[in-house]
Amino acid sequence: LTGIPGVHLWYTPKKYARLVVLKHKWKLVNWPAHIPFDDISQIKGGNRVLQTLLELWRSGTLRFEPATERDLLDAEGDPVSVHP
Numbered sequence: 001l002t003g004i005p006g007v008h009l010w011y012t013p014k015k016y017a018r019l020v021v022l023k024h025k026w027k028l029v030n031w032p033a034h035i036p037f038d039d040i041s042q043i044k045g046g047n048r049v050l051q052t053l054l055e056l057w058r059s060g061t062l063r064f065e066p067a068t069e070r071d072l073l074d075a076e077g078d079p080v081s082v083h084p
Contacts, residue, residue, distance in 0.1 A: 011038050017079035025067045030056065031084035 007024065010016045016037075021027055031037050035049055043049055056062035067075070067082075074081045 013079040013083040017075035021075040026064045027067045028084045037084045
């Protein structure tokens with residue numbers, strides 16, 4: 001997806017803030033509020049939930065965007081605030 005070897009998506013607020021937002025300067029936007037942000041293998045709901053995420057991704061609704069300066073400051077001071 002990124003073309004950068006060894007890049008992973010982290011799910012805990014601190015790791016997501018540090019290793020996605022701060023390190024790579026990207027943020028995931030429009031994650032559905034009713035689906036917990038967690039490793040895909042850990043999300044309950046089966047195919048229905050996975051299909052929802054896939055449809056959102058394919059439509060461009062769920063996507064990565066460059067982190068703003070505000071996002072970077074928030075990631076440093078309050079990791080939960082930048083967590084999807």
